[in-house]
Amino acid sequence: MNGIHETKYWHQIEDGRVQCDLCPRYCRLKEGQQGLCFVRQNQNQKIVLTSYGRSSGFCIDPIEKKPLNHFLPGTPVLSFGTAGCNLACKFCQNWDISKSQEMETLADSASPEKLVQLALSTKCRSIAFTYNDPVIFHEYAIDVAIAAREQGVNTVAVTAGYVCEEPRKEFFSHMSAANIDLKAFSDGFYRSICGGKLSVILDTLLYLHNETDTWFELTTLLIPGENDSEQEIEKMARWIVDNLGFDIPLHFTAFHPDFKMRGHSPTPPSTLTRSRQIAIDTGMNYVYTGNVHDASGGSTYCSKCSAQLIERDWYELGAWNLDEQACCHQCRVVLPGVFEARPGTWGSKRQVLDLSEH
Numbered sequence: 001m002n003g004i005h006e007t008k009y010w011h012q013i014e015d016g017r018v019q020c021d022l023c024p025r026y027c028r029l030k031e032g033q034q035g036l037c038f039v040r041q042n043q044n045q046k047i048v049l050t051s052y053g054r055s056s057g058f059c060i061d062p063i064e065k066k067p068l069n070h071f072l073p074g075t076p077v078l079s080f081g082t083a084g085c086n087l088a089c090k091f092c093q094n095w096d097i098s099k100s101q102e103m104e105t106l107a108d109s110a111s112p113e114k115l116v117q118l119a120l121s122t123k124c125r126s127i128a129f130t131y132n133d134p135v136i137f138h139e140y141a142i143d144v145a146i147a148a149r150e151q152g153v154n155t156v157a158v159t160a161g162y163v164c165e166e167p168r169k170e171f172f173s174h175m176s177a178a179n180i181d182l183k184a185f186s187d188g189f190y191r192s193i194c195g196g197k198l199s200v201i202l203d204t205l206l207y208l209h210n211e212t213d214t215w216f217e218l219t220t221l222l223i224p225g226e227n228d229s230e231q232e233i234e235k236m237a238r239w240i241v242d243n244l245g246f247d248i249p250l251h252f253t254a255f256h257p258d259f260k261m262r263g264h265s266p267t268p269p270s271t272l273t274r275s276r277q278i279a280i281d282t283g284m285n286y287v288y289t290g291n292v293h294d295a296s297g298g299s300t301y302c303s304k305c306s307a308q309l310i311e312r313d314w315y316e317l318g319a320w321n322l323d324e325q326a327c328c329h330q331c332r333v334v335l336p337g338v339f340e341a342r343p344g345t346w347g348s349k350r351q352v353l354d355l356s357e358h
Contacts, residue, residue: 003109005052005139007040009167018042022138022167023086024200036195037136038084051082052140054109056131058118060351062315063344066128066158067251067290069300070337071177071215073310074317074344077156078115078124078353081131082140087160088195089183091223091255091264110355112140112147118355119153125344126154126176135163138171145174161204162196168204169211177338178216179251180205184227185236193226202239209244215338217249219290222267222275224255233275237282246285247303247336252276254291273297286336305331315348 009021013028020027020035027035029042039051058080063072066079085092110118119127127148134141134157145155154176161180163171172178180201184190187198208216220236222228240248252275254267272289276297279287289297298312307330311318321329326339 003050003052003054004043005049007047007049007139009138009164010047012045016045018045018047020047021164022047023135023163024197025086035086036088037086039082039136049137049139051084051137053111055080055082057081058110058353058355060122060124060346060349060353061128062346062348062350063126063128063156064312064315065350066130066156066179067219067253067288068156068177068179068215068217069251069288069298069310069312070217070249070286070335070339071156072125072154072338072340072344074346075125076123076344076346077126077128078119078122079128079130080115081129081134082137083132084136085132086136086162087133090193091221112144114355115144116147116151116153118353119148120151122351122353124153126156128156128158130156130158133159133162135159135161135167135171138163138167142171142174145176149174160194160196161201163200163204165203165207168207172208172212172214175214178208178214180208180216180218182218182220182236184220185232185239186227189227202243206243209248217251219251219253221253221255222271224265224267224271226264228267228271228275230274230278233278234282237279237284240279241283246283248284249286249288249337250279250284251288251290252279253289256291267291269294300335302328302331302333302335304328304333307331309335310343317343317347 010018013019017028017030034041041050060076061079063075063077129141148155157175157178190196190198252272256266257264269292276287285303295313300310309321324341326335
């Protein structure tokens, strides 16, 4: 598998260049030139994906690490990424993968069918496209999702949602669940720190909510002094409530200095707690904290009677107070999400996989 795969979201323009129409960057590429994402290239006057079937590594994670708290809790998920990204976030926590421009980073090779068999043999309920944004390996992710669905395996997209309308429709039609990285609620932040536009992400969220059955949750990494003001958090929560409803889970996670923002301070736990409370006060029912030890902020509570429904400590599940229909034991209100009668028992462990052994 050489990694080269034809794509369809492009058109030819003047001067022999080809425009990539996958994401709103609309990279205009000369022969041999790569887009900002690094993995889509003009070859022979057409855009090809150069990382098809190649990965930076595979491991088994708890589904809560994606993070997804309302999608098959406690189950293991086969996780992998490729290289490159179509945003340019200065705070990227996986920059060694997402900003890589070395194909040698993609050491492992696997067909969609092999990936599904790997998930089945390791008893993973889902396959997650993560570490870098799966939008840029659109064709590979979709082929994996199609093969997975045929074998009863779910697929999870961990993405910033920075994608054009037609490829977005095709991509999410194959995804069981998603976590959308809502990086801030300021267009200035997106422009100066991520190299993108907030409006594109909001369009993706509206599309997911109004046009698909894909279960999705939101994550915002809070960076001190950049996107953590009370006013911005309240504005974000208000938009979510007004446009997506009260029941969309939101995860506030802690930043640690990395990549091009090593001079910033880590996020204090108090910022996460404060932001969570603001979102709850705005009307959101399921708000979580992450990347910190906060059992209260990581657990799930009933939106009606406030009873603890799912106890979490880091990625470990404790008390489970849901019946077989995912209803609260006390007041019978249904917990939104995708649940089974009992949670999985994978726990918090992370298992790195060597494909040569499978």
